[in-house]
Amino acid sequence: MKQFKRTISVVLALLVILGAFTALPVSAAQIDESENQSTGSSSDEGVVFITSEAELRGFADRVNSGDSMKNKTVYLYAPITLTGEWTPIGTEEHPFEGTFDAECYPIDNLSIHTDSDYCGFFGYNRGTVLNLIVRNVAIEGKQYVGSIAGYSKWGTLQCCVNEGGTVSGENYVGGLVGEGSGSIYNCYNKCTVSATGDNVGGIIGSLGAVMNNVANYASVTGRNRVGGLAGQTAPMSYNSITSSFSDGGGVTITGNDQVGGIVGYNDPSWLVIWYCANTMENKSSFKSFLLSGFGQAGMIVLFYIIIWGIMLLLTRIQAPVVALIYIAVFTYFGWKALNRITPDMFLWMPLKGWIVWMNLNVFRKL
Secondary structure (H helix, E strand, C coil): CHHHHHHHHHHHHHHHHHHHHHCCCCCHHHCCHHHHHHHCEECCCCEEEECCHHHHHHHHHHHHCCCCCCCCEEEECCCEECCCCCCCECCCCCCECCEEECCCCEEECCEEECCCCCECCEEEECCEEECCEEECEEEECCEEECCCEEEEEEEEEECCEECCEEEEECEEEECCEEEEEEEEEEEEECCEEEECCCCEECCEEEEEEEEEEEEECCCEECCEEEECCEEEECCCCEEEEECCEECCCCCEEEECEEEECCEEEECCCEEEEECCEECCEEEEHHHHHHHCHHHHHHHHHHHHHHHHHHHHHCCCCCHHHHHHHHHHHHHHHHHHHHCCCCHHHHHHHHHHHHHHHHHHHHHHHC
16 A cells, blocks of 8 residues: 555656646747758747758748748848858749848848849848848849849838849849839948849839938949939839938949939839939930030031021021020930030030021021
8 A cells, every 4th residue: 555655656746747847938949950940940929030041041941932921020140151042032922021130140142143033132022121231242133133122012121231242134123122112211232233124223123112311332234224223213103212322432323325323214103302412423325425526516416407497487586586495405405315404515505606696697698
């Protein structure tokens, strides 16, 4: 009987000890090790912590497989140096819809070389990206190419930085975002941006968003619709750019047509620009031609033809009025072509007016 009671006591003691261990709370660090290696450590509260390249790549695979991470927050808790090509997070079919906070830990050696669309650290973003720094970037894609996100639909980018490298593609190429709607705050780009096609910008290729306090410090090259901050504004959308600038320091904006220091082209949309500046050199091919000797000669010949046509139709018009028409037409087209009135245009005005006066006097004697 005593032996039986002793056995029962031992069993009860073991049960109490076992119960105490099973009642302890499970922390994020105590989840299954295989999950840590594949997707990052996570907790029941919808928080994911990433501390290694393996976890970061696992997180990308998790999103691309269909887990949008909506209503979840992902924290980067260590600097990451990538080895090998990067697979963008999120696709058009499976976009990222959560919150990614890099906590200002840098991601180095972001490398993507593909002929596909939606290229960037995030391929297709519909969530919020915070405090993300990428360095040593080498991205080459097709359309919708940017270092932070290839495409950001109603997404938010805040305190995101590209510290250097190259981003290139065909159309919709930006230093941070290829095309996007939503908002971009407190971000800057130091990465060279180039494209063989249209809609190319130092920050974003095609803007359908609100940008505040952003800056571009690198050269931008494209065909048409090339801007220091945004290549174009998306049609039928509300856009605003405030407290932002393109800073020169030897870098340039180069394109054939529709090239601007802040925005290359404003498609039919609402666009508000407040407290912005550009110190980059504008190297529009069309503008360069107009400023060349051949371009100036061609402009003079063109407007000679216009003015002579006016004088033929209005033989009794006074010469000063003709001169004013000449100046007005030249100024208007000069403004459209050069986006500004240059001092050399005003230097030519008296001479052009005198030439018109002399031609009219000759015409009257005919």
